[in-house]
Amino acid sequence: MILVFTHKITPRVRYIFKHILTRTLLIPVDFTTKIEEFVAYNGPKLSYTKTPLGNEFFIKSNNLLFEQGVNDLDFTIQKWNNVPCFFNTNLKSTIPFDIFASSFYLISRYEEYLPHVKDIFGRYTAEQSLAFKHKFLEKPVVDIWAYKFLEILQEKFPDYEYQKRDYEYISTIDIDNAFAYKYKSLVRSVGGFFNDLFKFKLVETWNRFAVVCNIKSDPFDTFDKILRLKKEYNVKTIFFFLIGDYTTFDTNVSASKGKFKLLIKEMVDYAKVGLHPSYFTMQDAALLKKEKERLENITNMPVKRSRQHYLRFSLPETYQNLIDLEVEEDYSMGYASNVGFRAGTCTPFYFYDLDFEIQTPLKVFPFALMDTTLNDYMKLTPKQSLGRIRDLKNEVKAVNGTFITLFHNENLSNYLRWKGWKRLYESMLKIATS
Incomplete structure (x- = not known):
C-alpha cells in the first residue's frame, strides 16, 4: 500500500489517486492529513500538498483537486521526457507537473462542462479539446504518465512488490442497420x-x-462471419443494438419484427449484447427508459451496457440518465471525427460527476477508433486505416491498457460505401490479438 499525505482529502483527490494508483498501477492507496501518521509509516509514501514536509517523495499540488465546480483554467504545455504535460510544478516537486490534477482534468472531461460550440449533431468536437490542439489525442497520456510515475516509485521504493496488469482487447459492434433491405416495412x-x-x-x-x-442474401447480414472471427481469434465481442422507433437518424429494422428479435436473441447466446440508444435519447430520459425496457423484453435480461447512437451524449445529463436506469457500463467515450483517446486514457474509469462532486457507479469504456471515422471523416483507404489501427494498438499495448474498437456489421458487407473494406475487420483482429 502507498500512503498519501495531503492537507485536505476531497472526493476529487480520492477519485483520481485511486484511478492512477489502484486501477492503473494496481497499488492500493490510503490517505492521511496527520503529519505524525505519515512520518511513522514505513512503506511507500508521498506527499501531495503545497510545500514538502522534508525530503520525502513530494508532488506539488495544483488547486484543481481542492476546488468545486468548473472554472476557466490556463494551460502551459511542456514536455516530460517527450510526453506533453500541463499544470507545471516547481523544482522541489519530484516530477515537473501535477500528474493527478492533469489526469483528473482529462478523465472527468472537465473541458466538456465549459461553454463550447456543438457540431450539427449536438456533439462536443475533438477540435475544441486540449488533446487535439496540442497534438496528443492519439496518445493515452494518462496511462503513459502513470507508467513513468511507476518507474520513479520503483526507484524510490525498490522493496515494494509491484504487480503488472495485462493488455486486453474488446471488439464492439454497433447494429445501426441489421439488414440493408430485408424485414423492412412495405412502405419503406x-x-x-x-x-x-x-x-x-x-x-x-x-x-x-x-x-x-x-x-440473394442481405448484404448487411454479416453476423455469422463476425461470430466465426470472434471464435477464431478468441475475441471478447459486444453487440450494441439500435431498437428505437424509426426516425431520419434511426433507420434500423423495427424491433417488433420477429426475425430481428430472433437475431438479437441469437447474439445473446454467443456474445454480450448492449443497448444502442437512439438519436434523440441524448437528453430524453423517458425515451431512453422505453428503449432499455424494449431490449430487456427481447433478451429477458437486464441491460447493463450501452453506447449512444451517433455518439451523441451531453455531460453530465446523458450519463446521469444512464445511472438512474442502472446501466453499469457506457462505451460512447470517443470522437466520431477523429481516432484517439477522448479522455486521455485507455483504461476504463468510473464517471466522476462534476455537478455533484461524486464518483458514480457508471464505468466508462473509452474506444480508440471507429470504422466510419477512418472511412467517412478521415477518408483513409483500408490499407491506410490498418496503419492507424496498428499505431493505436501499439500505444495501448505499451501501457498494458484496454484496446477497444468500434465497427459496424455493414463494414464487412463489401457493399456501397464499404466496397473494398471487407477484409479490414479480420486484419484488425489479427493485429489487436497479436
Whole structure:
C-alpha cells in the first residue's frame, strides 16, 4: 500500500489517486492529513500538498483537486521526457507537473462542462479539446504518465512488490442497420425501390429486389462471419443494438419484427449484447427508459451496457440518465471525427460527476477508433486505416491498457460505401490479438 499525505482529502483527490494508483498501477492507496501518521509509516509514501514536509517523495499540488465546480483554467504545455504535460510544478516537486490534477482534468472531461460550440449533431468536437490542439489525442497520456510515475516509485521504493496488469482487447459492434433491405416495412421497401429507380441507382434497385425476393442474401447480414472471427481469434465481442422507433437518424429494422428479435436473441447466446440508444435519447430520459425496457423484453435480461447512437451524449445529463436506469457500463467515450483517446486514457474509469462532486457507479469504456471515422471523416483507404489501427494498438499495448474498437456489421458487407473494406475487420483482429 502507498500512503498519501495531503492537507485536505476531497472526493476529487480520492477519485483520481485511486484511478492512477489502484486501477492503473494496481497499488492500493490510503490517505492521511496527520503529519505524525505519515512520518511513522514505513512503506511507500508521498506527499501531495503545497510545500514538502522534508525530503520525502513530494508532488506539488495544483488547486484543481481542492476546488468545486468548473472554472476557466490556463494551460502551459511542456514536455516530460517527450510526453506533453500541463499544470507545471516547481523544482522541489519530484516530477515537473501535477500528474493527478492533469489526469483528473482529462478523465472527468472537465473541458466538456465549459461553454463550447456543438457540431450539427449536438456533439462536443475533438477540435475544441486540449488533446487535439496540442497534438496528443492519439496518445493515452494518462496511462503513459502513470507508467513513468511507476518507474520513479520503483526507484524510490525498490522493496515494494509491484504487480503488472495485462493488455486486453474488446471488439464492439454497433447494429445501426441489421439488414440493408430485408424485414423492412412495405412502405419503406416500396419507397426505397422507387427512390433508387428515380435516382438511376440500378445496382441498388436490383439488389433490393433480389434480397426481398430471396434471390440473394442481405448484404448487411454479416453476423455469422463476425461470430466465426470472434471464435477464431478468441475475441471478447459486444453487440450494441439500435431498437428505437424509426426516425431520419434511426433507420434500423423495427424491433417488433420477429426475425430481428430472433437475431438479437441469437447474439445473446454467443456474445454480450448492449443497448444502442437512439438519436434523440441524448437528453430524453423517458425515451431512453422505453428503449432499455424494449431490449430487456427481447433478451429477458437486464441491460447493463450501452453506447449512444451517433455518439451523441451531453455531460453530465446523458450519463446521469444512464445511472438512474442502472446501466453499469457506457462505451460512447470517443470522437466520431477523429481516432484517439477522448479522455486521455485507455483504461476504463468510473464517471466522476462534476455537478455533484461524486464518483458514480457508471464505468466508462473509452474506444480508440471507429470504422466510419477512418472511412467517412478521415477518408483513409483500408490499407491506410490498418496503419492507424496498428499505431493505436501499439500505444495501448505499451501501457498494458484496454484496446477497444468500434465497427459496424455493414463494414464487412463489401457493399456501397464499404466496397473494398471487407477484409479490414479480420486484419484488425489479427493485429489487436497479436
